[in-house]
Amino acid sequence: MKIKITACQFRVEKVSNFNEFQEQIEDLITHVPENSDYIIFPELLTIGLSAAFGEQDASSVIRIDEYTNQYKDLFRSLSRKRKQVIIAGTHLERRENEYFNIAYIFDKDGSVVEHKKTHIFPAEANWHTSEGDDLEVYSVGPVKIGITVCYEAEIPEISRILSVNGADIIFCPSYTFTEYGFWRVRHCAHARAIENQVYFVHCPTVGEPGKPLPNGYGRASILSPCDSAWPANGIVAEAVMNEHTIITGTVDMDELY
Template identity: 45%
Template sequence: MSRTLTVAAAQLELREVDSFAAWAEQVRDLLDRTPDARVVVLPELVTESLFTIDPDWRTHEIAQLTRISAYTDEYVALFTAEAARRDQWILAGTHLVATPGGHENVAFLFGPGGEVLRHAKTHIFPAEADWDTGEGDELAVHVIDDVTVGIAICYEAEIPEVCTTLTAMGAEVLLVPSYTFTEAGFWRVRHCAAARAIENQVYVVHCPTVSHLEAPLAPGWARASVLSPCDLVFPADGVLVEARTNEQDAITHELDLDLLVENRRTGAATTHTDRGRRRDLYEKYAHHTL
């Protein structure tokens, strides 16, 4: 029997809400559209809508976005319950979390057995410095139904070393929640996610944030996708499935992991192996690396 993993990207739209309960209802409605998925990925800063619970939110500076960390306990409780109820693994986007050293942009992976796994973004986007967020210092992979997954949050997908490390640790599927304020930003992450799929011969689930909210919050340009390497056994452009543009949407796709393993072995471009084949060459010029 072949190894498969059904994944979904739940492309949520940030909307003005008057309570945590109203936001949670929107999340549940979107999750209802992914019943066949074993792993569901939501977008980066999925909780940013909670900033709008304050009726005066338009008068606040963006630096006050860290206010949403006050909802961390409710956020964790919601997704812990939903993962168990739906028998799914839910990468619940990211959320700003207060730590002794400041705030971190943290991806939470909730499991059906009550698992709550965290990954703090290791490379913040320059604009995130305006929110007084720090950076995490750990990378990890997780096994879901005999498939190894890694998490790369938005800008992390633009840093090849992050995904190279996750792949070296065994990742076969990269989960990439993102939030980009412009179409250019979206394509930067999307093209980099596609490059990571090609160079590491992995699948990538890219799930961006949709937003049409006004300042101080930023717009979100989005078109979620599930990506593969570009080779004869996959779509020529590497796009397995794609969401509608800048609308709340959910897409689902069954990944064939045995096909991926075979592609790593016999594909037209065996980059997963060949990237390390000339390590001796790269080490000659290591003093030139950043």
Template identity: 40%
Template sequence: MTDTLDVAAVQFEARALSGPEDFAAQVDAALDAAAGARLVVFPELMTTGFGTLAAGWRGRDLAAYFAEVAEHTDLYLEVFGAAARARDQVVLAGSHLVAAPGGFLNVAHLFHPDGRVVRHEKTLLFPAERQWRSIEGERLTTAEVDGVTVGFATCYEAEIPEVTTALARRGAEVLLVPSATFTEAGFHRVRHCAAARCIENQVYAVHASTFSTGLEPLVQTWARSSVLGPCDAGFPPDGILAEAKENVPDVITARLDLALLQENRRSGAAPTVLDRARRADLFASWG
């Protein structure tokens, strides 16, 4: 296992596209800015611009619009698969809507340079997602990046403590939190919850968010990507290792010190992981 992991969080603009090559150029520009990072994290629903490739897209309802987005899954897989191989980077390509029986799955894809792809189907949908005929996945997901265990917590999943508690118990040291939020309040819910998950599980989180300025029929989304850790000795006092500017294209990078994280779990001022396990019987008795 590596002692450090260099990561990047991409703040990606969902916008009208002139063609498939326009999307590929957006991705390339972000990855150019993330050069040097071993793991690059793009945000949730970063491919919503695909819906603008259809004629008459402005007049479509949400379900029809997202059906068009799902039609471009092959393009999405091709762009990111090629990028991971060419750049020798591990890339979480945010999430993309994939057609499934009965609707769409919101699927995060982690692309490895050797061609492997790890999929995570979002298990907890924000209520608005159901308007798009989205359906929920049934499995939590972890993966390995250079011997470091990462766990997937897509947007609303980060707001549910049980999700990241289960991931941490499976060994996750870094949470991958791609998000897309319609309001500033929604953004802060995800951001504050990701920060809380870092404290209660003594982990890092890479929170990458999508922004747009009203890509009708979609609503505006709000973003400020960040890389977060515990609030304890050796980490920034506020737990923020890096932070993007609000609602502009941006890429931020940080070096995650895994040895420091393990030391924090052994001797940190707030031994939350140990104390949660130590008082598990008490919590269970109040269930």
């Protein structure tokens, strides 16, 4: 069975209201092939909305939670309209008295499942985010999938748990602030693909939005194990570094077994 995947490498910009953010998303997704089985956006996709609250420090990023309902409504509508599974990056959301960095997966009927990031990168401590506890495999779309959010790709046990529990594709929305951070996640992502004989989709946030928001550095990729069934370098598709763009690649699930 062949699966088509599109990764949307999103260039974050400061926006003054949700309508501006929605226009960015809708413009980028129009370039996605209609027959892609999965679409992924990057980590902290909504962070540009923090500019709507005026000049504030990094800790105020959590205020983007105020856009949670609009964010979910947007991607619920897009998944239904396009009849595609959308991993809508991640978003900071308040649950009771805690904030979590949550990846949302919208099915073709608009239903949603979620993954709370389990290992917080030290820089995220400034945003007062808490860590999730669960690692689940999701039967959404034609195959079983797992999610690792950025830093989670650097922890081998996480991808191992997902693959042992049946995930054939692991999606990784990320937001790395430097070239060093990007390559750290990218190298680990490819190692996870090779170790577990799975496909790994790395989708970073890019751009230079200006303080207090961090810069994003990255290059989206669809990665395979390195063996005779795939390209020698294990790269199925790869974006131009730091561009606002998409990549699409097709992976053959039968080659994993």
